[in-house]
Amino acid sequence: MDDEMNTGPARKWQTNHTYHTEPEPKKVVVKVKSKSWLTKGEKVIYAFLCAAIIVCGMFIVSYSSTTDALNRETQTLNDKVNAQEVENENLLFEVRELSKPERITKVAKDNGLEIQESQVKRAAN
Secondary structure, three states: OHHHHHHHHHHHHHHHOOOOOOOOOOOOOOOOOOOOOOOHHHHHHHHHHHHHHHHHHHHHHHHHHHHHHHHHHHHHHHHHHHHHHHHHHHHHHHHHHHOOHHHHHHHHHHOOOOOOOOOOOOOOO
């Protein structure tokens, strides 16, 4: 019993101060990949669609610009044609005025010409 008394406190101390030799559990880091709501294929398709829309928009703007330039040029040419028609009508009116028989006879008399026939006909256009 004496042995038991002497070893009792030592055992208590040993049980209270024993080193835990159990390995700590390893922490496993799990990387969670966040899934995108678009796949790579969809991204490629959307990129091509966006590029196609941009190219179509540029084509439409270019075509519209060209059409506008042609319309302006056509309008300018129409204005020139109208101005030329007015000038031609004015010149035609002047030709009619200058080819009147009375004027012709007056100019002939002023220049000393004698009229052989009493009738002067209008000059043909």
